[in-house]
Amino acid sequence: MTQTHPVTPADPQALFEHAGAGLLEIAFDGTILQINPSGAEFFGRSRAALTGVSVLDVTHPDDVARTLEALSRVIHGEAHAAVLEKRYVRADGEIVWSRSRVSLLPPQNAPATSVVAVIADITELKRAQQELETLNRALQDTLEGGLLGLGIALEARDLETSGHTVRVMDLSHQLGTALGLSGVTLNELKHGASLHDLGKLTIPDAVLCKPGRLDPAEWALMQTHAHNGHAIASRIPTLARAALDVIRHHHERWDGSGYPDRLAGERIPLLARIFTVCDVYDALISERPYKSAWTHDDALKELRAQRGRQFDPHVVDAFVSLFRPHAA
Structure with missing residues (x-):
């Protein structure tokens, strides 16, 4: 023993x-x-x-x-x-x-x-974390710079008014902030806004740059840009699902008559509903080859008129509140 x-x-x-x-x-x-x-x-x-x-x-x-x-x-x-x-x-x-x-x-x-x-x-651990955070910020800045650059290039081909992409990004950020979105979600909204018309790369110049109204066949072709843009952007591995939703669904309508998926009401992703209001507002107040610029007050009146038809009523109300001192 x-x-x-x-x-x-x-x-x-x-x-x-x-x-x-x-x-x-x-x-x-x-x-x-x-x-x-x-x-x-x-x-x-x-x-x-x-x-x-x-x-x-x-x-x-x-x-x-x-x-x-x-x-x-x-x-x-x-x-x-x-x-x-x-x-x-x-x-x-x-x-x-x-x-x-x-x-x-x-x-x-x-x-x-x-x-x-x-x-x-834990000094070395903290230093490693700080280095990773610095690298992540640099990568994020690089991504955002690339997305914005591509968005600006797209608006030039589409004969958009200069600055449209930056303006709708800024408006979307203001509206998202007013609606209480988190910082991460605001970034996703910004990324989607910068590439919202990416699919127009697939639209022929004869249709994309046509100064007058599109005929039914041309309009059907134009409508494919939302689906096509989503398909292209899906190949960007760091782009969040919510940003992709903006690209695909920013032409959906609250009443279900939009495209490409005819979604209605809250089935439309929130970020797409937010961006749509900003995009339409900027389009209305901008001069285009086929239209004169609307006044700020007339554009807000149109948004209110489409409240519950084209747009989410809550989002329209929040957007109008951003301009309350100037609203008609």
């Missing part, structure tokens, strides 16, 4: 001294009462230099309020422990990140007067 020997528990002070994570005992007023070697190394200071110093003095100024809030919740029993990611400032001025867990450190047979903070160095 194998003889077992009792395991002697390690000395708590030895655990404190040799722990791989930073350990701090902090008084309720924020004073560092003791700190282990790993903690001192993280701060880039000696243990003696840190003992007796307020933890707030080594905390990044922008994170002081969150630190005080976490300490308060633990001290007043609102939370057993508080976990937060925060920044500290080392002795050499370098900013380092930690994931800190703060909990009460009650002595035997007495009320607690201090907390213990366990800090893990």
Whole structure:
């Protein structure tokens, strides 16, 4: 039989001294009462230099309020422990990140007067995250620049009034904001707006640039641009489904008489309903080879007249409210 020997528990002070994570005992007023070697190394200071110093003095100024809030919740029993990611400032001025867990450190047979903070160095992780965010913003800017450039090129071929694409993008953003869309959804709306007429690439110049009214055959051909644009844009892997919906469905009508899918009411995707109002408004107030520009007030009157027929009534009301001081 194998003889077992009792395991002697390690000395708590030895655990404190040799722990791989930073350990701090902090008084309720924020004073560092003791700190282990790993903690001192993280701060880039000696243990003696840190003992007796307020933890707030080594905390990044922008994170002081969150630190005080976490300490308060633990001290007043609102939370057993508080976990937060925060920044500290080392002795050499370098900013380092930690994931800190703060909990009460009650002595035997007495009320607690201090907390213990366990800090893990996540500086490299945060730097990697920030580099990825910078790269993502650069990629997003590149995508948006490419989409806008393509949209402007399309409007030039279509003999649109100069600036139509940028104007409808701006109007859509204003209207989407008024309707409470999130930042992500607003970007999807902007992307769809920039490529809304992408399918006109497939329409022959004789039809696309015809100065007069289209005959039935030409009109049927023109209507294919929404479907075709959706098919082309679907090949852009980073373009969201909601942006594709704008391209495909911005000629649907609230009463179901639009194209290409004859959707009606709320079956029409919301972003398409929003964009449609902006697109029609800008078309009305712009001069085209086949029409004169309408006044702002006349265009708003037409939108209201088509409320519940061509357009979502709620979206029209929100759009008109954007111009309330100028509305007729």
